[in-house]
Amino acid sequence: MMEWAKKTLEKVELSRKERLHQPAPIPTETEAESILNNFHPDYSGKERTVAVGPNAGNQKFPLELADLLEADSFLPTSHTTVPDIETDVLILGGGGAGASAALALEGSGFNIHLATKLRLGDSNTVMAEGGIQAALAANDSPRRHFADAMVGGHGENETGLLRILCESGPKSINWLSQLGCLFDRNSDGTFRLRGGGGTSVSRILACRDYTGLEIMRVLKDAVRLSSTNILEEHIAVELFDDGNSTITGAVLYDRKSARLVNVSARAVILATGGSGQLRLQSFPTSNHVGATGDGLVMAYRQGCRLKFVDSYQYHPSGACYPEALAGQLVTEAVRSAGAQVVNSEGLHFINELAYRDVLAGAIIKEIREGRGVTTPNGKQGVWLDTPMIDLKNGEGTLANQFPGLIHRFESYKIDPVKTPILIYPTLHYQNGGIFIDSQCKTELQGLWASGEVTGGVHGKNRLMGNSLLDILVFGRRAAESVKEEIPERGPLTLTNLKEFKKNLPESLTKSPLFFPAASKINLDIGKLEIGTAKSDSSSLDNSATFEPPDPFAH
Ligand code: MEZ
Numbered sequence: 001m002m003e004w005a006k007k008t009l010e011k012v013e014l015s016r017k018e019r020l021h022q023p024a025p026i027p028t029e030t031e032a033e034s035i036l037n038n039f040h041p042d043y044s045g046k047e048r049t050v051a052v053g054p055n056a057g058n059q060k061f062p063l064e065l066a067d068l069l070e071a072d073s074f075l076p077t078s079h080t081t082v083p084d085i086e087t088d089v090l091i092l093g094g095g096g097a098g099a100s101a102a103l104a105l106e107g108s109g110f111n112i113h114l115a116t117k118l119r120l121g122d123s124n125t126v127m128a129e130g131g132i133q134a135a136l137a138a139n140d141s142p143r144r145h146f147a148d149a150m151v152g153g154h155g156e157n158e159t160g161l162l163r164i165l166c167e168s169g170p171k172s173i174n175w176l177s178q179l180g181c182l183f184d185r186n187s188d189g190t191f192r193l194r195g196g197g198g199t200s201v202s203r204i205l206a207c208r209d210y211t212g213l214e215i216m217r218v219l220k221d222a223v224r225l226s227s228t229n230i231l232e233e234h235i236a237v238e239l240f241d242d243g244n245s246t247i248t249g250a251v252l253y254d255r256k257s258a259r260l261v262n263v264s265a266r267a268v269i270l271a272t273g274g275s276g277q278l279r280l281q282s283f284p285t286s287n288h289v290g291a292t293g294d295g296l297v298m299a300y301r302q303g304c305r306l307k308f309v310d311s312y313q314y315h316p317s318g319a320c321y322p323e324a325l326a327g328q329l330v331t332e333a334v335r336s337a338g339a340q341v342v343n344s345e346g347l348h349f350i351n352e353l354a355y356r357d358v359l360a361g362a363i364i365k366e367i368r369e370g371r372g373v374t375t376p377n378g379k380q381g382v383w384l385d386t387p388m389i390d391l392k393n394g395e396g397t398l399a400n401q402f403p404g405l406i407h408r409f410e411s412y413k414i415d416p417v418k419t420p421i422l423i424y425p426t427l428h429y430q431n432g433g434i435f436i437d438s439q440c441k442t443e444l445q446g447l448w449a450s451g452e453v454t455g456g457v458h459g460k461n462r463l464m465g466n467s468l469l470d471i472l473v474f475g476r477r478a479a480e481s482v483k484e485e486i487p488e489r490g491p492l493t494l495t496n497l498k499e500f501k502k503n504l505p506e507s508l509t510k511s512p513l514f515f516p517a518a519s520k521i522n523l524d525i526g527k528l529e530i531g532t533a534k535s536d537s538s539s540l541d542n543s544a545t546f547e548p549p550d551p552f553a554h
Contacts, residue, residue: 002321002414002419002422004375004376005373005375005422008344008345008346008373008383009383009419009420011344011345011346012342012346012383012385012420013346014346015342015346015347015348016346016385016387016388016391019340019342019348019385019388020388020391020392022348023351024340024341024348024349024350024351024352025350025351026350026351026353026354027350027354027358027362032354032355032358035358035361035362035365036357036358036361038361038365039361039362039364039365039368040314040357040358040360040361040364041280041281041283041312041314041360041364041425042310042311042312042357044281046062046063046280046281047060047061047062047063047066047310048060048061048063048066049061049066050066050069050070051070051503051505052069052070052500052503052504052505053069053300053301053303053500054300054303054304054305054306054443055300055305055306059305059306059309059310060310061306061309061310062278062280062281062309062310062312063280064278064279064280065275065278065280065293065296065309067509067511068278068293068296068297068509068511068512068513069296069297069300069511070504070505070507071297071507071509071510071511072501072504072507072509072510072511073237073238073301073497073501073510073511074237074238074510074511074523074525075237075238075251075494075497075525077494077497077498077501079251079260079494080262081240081262081491081492081493081494082262082492083249083262083263083264083492084261084262084263085113085261085262085263085264086111086263086264086265086489087111087112087113087229087263087264087265087266088110088111088112088265088266088267088486089105089110089111089112089113089265089266089267089268089269089479089482089486090113090114090115090249090250090263090265090267090268090269091112091113091114091115091228091268091269091271092115092236092250092268092269092270092271092272092295093114093115093116093123093269093270093271093272093273093295093451093453094114094115094116094117094118094119094120094121094122094123094230094232095116095121095122095123095124095125095126095216095271095273095451095471096123096125096212096215096216096219096451096468096471096472096475097125097271097273097450097451097452097453097470097471097472097474097475097478098114098116098269098271098451098475099114099120099121099216099219099220099222099223099475100219100450100471100472100475100476100479101269101271101450101475101476101478101479101482102114102223102226102228102479103219103222103223103226103476103479104475104476104479104480105228105479105482105483106226106227106228108479108483110482110483110486111229112227112228112229113228113229113230113231113263113265114223114228114229114230114231115231115234115235115236115250115252115263116230116231116232116233116234117233117234117235117236117272117290117294117514118232118233118289118290119232119233120220120223120224120230120232121216121217121219121220122288122289122290123216123273123288123290123291124212124273124274124276124287124288124291124429124452124467125212125215125216125219125468125471126212126213126216126288127212127286127287127288127329128211128212128215128467128468129209129210129211129212129329129331129333129404130194130196130204130206130209130211130331130332130333130334130336130464130465131194131196131204131205131206131211131333131464131465131468132172132173132204132205132206132211132215132465132468132469133145133169133196133199133203133204133205133463133464133465133466133468133469134169134170134172134173134203134205134469135166135169135170135203136169136170136173136191136193136203136205137193137201137202137203139201140201140203142163142166142167142169142170143166144200144201145166145169145203146162146163146166147200148198148199148200148203148463149162149165149166149198149458149459149462149463149466150162150459151198152197152198152355152459152461152462152463153458153459153460153461153462153463154459154460154461155459156308156459156460157456157457157458157459158456158457158459160438161436161438161456161457161474162457164438164473164474164477165457165466165469165470165473165474168469168472168473168477169469169473172469172472172473173191173205175472176215176218176472179218179219179221179222180218180221181207181214181215181217181218182207182214183205183206183207184205184206184207184208191205192205192206193205194206194333194336194337195336195353196332196333196336196353196463196464196465197332197335197336197353197354197355197356197359197463197464198353198355198463198464199463199464199465203465204333204336204464204465205465206333208401208402208403208404209331209333209334209401209402209403209404209405210403210404211468212468215468215472231252231254231261233254233255233256234252234253234254234255234261235252235253235255235294235514235523236250236251236252236272236294236295236298236512237250237251237252237253237260237298237512237525238250238251238298238301238494238497239251239268239298239299239301239302239447239496239497240262240264240492240493240494241302241444241446241490241493241494241495241496241497242446242490242491242492242493242495243491243493243495244490244495245302245303245444245445245495245496246444246445246446246487246490247268247302247444247445247446247447248264248265248266248446248489248490248491248492248493249262249263249264249265249268249492250263250265250268250298251263253523253525255523260525262492264489264492266446266486266487266488266489266490267446267447267448267482267486267487268446268447268448269440269448269449269450269475269478269479269482270295270298270299270434270442270447270448270449270450270453271295271449271450271451271453271471271475271478272294272295272298272453273290273291273295273451273452273453274287274291274293274429274430274452274453275287275291275292275293275296275430276291276427276428276429276430277289277290277291277292277513277515277516278292278293278427278513278516279427279516280312280427283314283327283425283426283427284318284326284327284424284426284427285327285426285427285428286315286318286327286328286329286426286427286428287427287428289515289516289519290514290515292512292513292514292515292516293430293512293513294512294513294514295433295434295449295453296309296433296434296453297511297512297513298512299434299442299444299447299449299453301496301497301500302444302447302496302497302500303443303444303496304434304435304442304443304444304447304449305434305435305443306432306433306434306435306455307432307433307434307435307455307456308431308432308433308455308456308459308460309430309432309433309455310432311431311432311460311461312427312428312429312430312431313356313357313427313428313429313430313431313461313462314356314357314360314425314426314427314428315329315332315356315360315425315426315427315428315429316332316335316341316352316356316359316360316363316423316425317329317330317331317332317334317335317341317384317423317425317426318330318423318424318425318426318428319408319421319422319423319426320375320379320380320381320422320423320424321375321379321381321421321422322412322414323375323377323379324412325408325409325412326379326424326426327426327427328408328426329426329428330384330405330421330423331402331405332353332356332464333401333402333464334384334386334389334398334402334405335352335353335384336352336353337389337392337393337397337398337401337402338388338389338391338392338393339352339384339385339386339388339389340352340384340385340388341359341363341382341383341384341385341423342382342383342384342385342420343366343371343372343373343382343383344371344372344373344382344383345371347371349362349366349371349382350362352384355461356461356462356463356464357460357461360425363381363382363423363424363425364425366382367380367381367382367424373422375422379424380424381422381423381424382422382423382424383420383421383422383423384420384421384422384423385420386398386405386416386417386419386420386421387416387417387418387419387420389401390417398416398417399417402416409421429452429462429467430452430453430455431455431458431459431460431461431462432455432456433449433452433453433454433455433456434449434453434454434455435454435455435456436448436449436450436454436456436474439477439478439480439481439485440454440474440477440478440481441481441485445487446487446490448478448481448482449478450470450471450474450475450477450478451467451470451471451474451475452467452470452471454474457470457474458470
């Protein structure tokens with residue numbers, strides 16, 4: 001029990017009955033604008049332009065990302081370019097987008113390699129809880145899905161990409177079901193559909209509160225059974241070009257043998273995911289440990305422009321207490337099932353299904369204005385009144401629909417069925433990324449990209465459940481395009497990298513980051529020679545017992 005919060009919890013309990021049938025208002029457009037401008041982290045001015053690369057001087061980046069874009073490469077320009085592996089298609093990333101691309105290439109006759117930083121499946125995909133959108137209901141349509149996402153994205157979505165996303169929803173669910181994905185169903189066998197923030201009809205399919213895990217389970221099994229060569233613990237370090245800007249492969253770092261591996265490929269699909277582990281402005285994150293924006297850095301050095309990378313999604317309901325869970329996702333589905341967002345005085349100050357950016361800003365506002373709850377360690381949050389779920393929907397609903405939530409909190413003697421959860425926004429999703437066209441082609445020949453590393457489809461605020469759909473749709477689409485347009489094999493050079501380095505300001509730091517500093521995983525890549533295994537002394541710093549990253553570290 002949270003003894004320290006006794007007084008405020010009493011106020012929450014006292015106001016519960018009155019709140020039961022009284023939804024709080026969604027802010028008007030003017031109120032929302034004021035909340036965003038004054039309280040949302042994207043609008044705090046903690047951003048700057050960079051001096052090098054295709055966006056130099058004309059696009060602002062969060063400070064932490066700008067530093068990485070202007071940092072030096074780990075790879076010396078003298079690095080040898082003799083290939084260790086020759087393949088047709090190299091997929092970088094082992095999450096949902098990379099796995100979907102690999103599966104769509106099966107049967108093409110191409111030789112396929114998929115390289116992943118950790119193990120196949122270790123990705124933000126498995127961290128997604130609440131569901132995936134697809135216009136399947138009788139009263140729904142891809143057009144309606146499109147309209148909802150467009151409004152949610154502040155009208156800034158790339159319309160061509162968004163149309164493809166929404167039109168591909170139903171067949172993506174069909175494909176996943178054929179692979180064995182067990183979506184929740186109604187007693188009549190139809191898919192159980194939930195609502196979410198910004199969905200005008202129920203459109204979200206779920207597997208309880210572990211949807212991403214279930215989706216990745218089937219994708220992973222299928223990839224393992226396919227002809228794809230899986231290179232686990234092979235971290236992408238840099239891309240190769242042919243001397244004429246066409247991408248021709250990548251340099252990987254094999255963690256197990258501590259060797260650099262040159263891969264020559266006719267096509268590269270970048271599916272390296274997001275960058276929540278940059279922990280912008282010291283925010284905790286819901287992202288997996290490898291989400292450090294490596295794909296953005298590598299592609300940028302080659303000349304790919306980045307779009308909207310000043311726009312990140314701070315998921316309103318990240319866990320705030322206990323500190324060991326800080327930043328972990330408390331799915332939006334908990335809010336759509338009836339849990340209300342309540343301040344220290346027991347006031348239901350905003351509708352919990354307001355757009356994510358507005359809700360996150362409103363929570364920060366409440367705290368800054370003194371109506372938040374302070375934990376014994378000085379962290380601040382507001383209440384998510386989870387007991388409301390059973391009150392509204394009947395006893396047992398929360399336990400039945402959100403077993404993952406219960407499991408995590410009961411370890412700390414908090415029962416969300418009886419006690420509200422303290423929440424604070426958590427860095428959840430990179431809204432922007434690499435420019436792609438409708439075939440997932442980047443601005444460089446030979447390089448395709450899909451999933452969270454790309455920018456545009458979600459505009460400046462993604463709706464719940466559209467990222468799980470995105471990775472399936474655009475992972476497979478990239479593969480289809482590769483099948484049609486794969487170039488001939490080109491030479492491996494570091495021409496683009498050398499050009500980029502020429503204009504680089506003096507920099508002591510190196511990038512990509514690969515792992516957050518708090519993980520204590522240090523890769524000493526610059527010192528390695530190609531093909532020379534570093535005896536048994538891996539470059540991992542194993543001197544201390546491994547501690548998971550401190551969720552509040554930066
Ligand atoms: O798409 C998401 O971000 C998602 C499903 C998150 C969640 O709240 O569960």
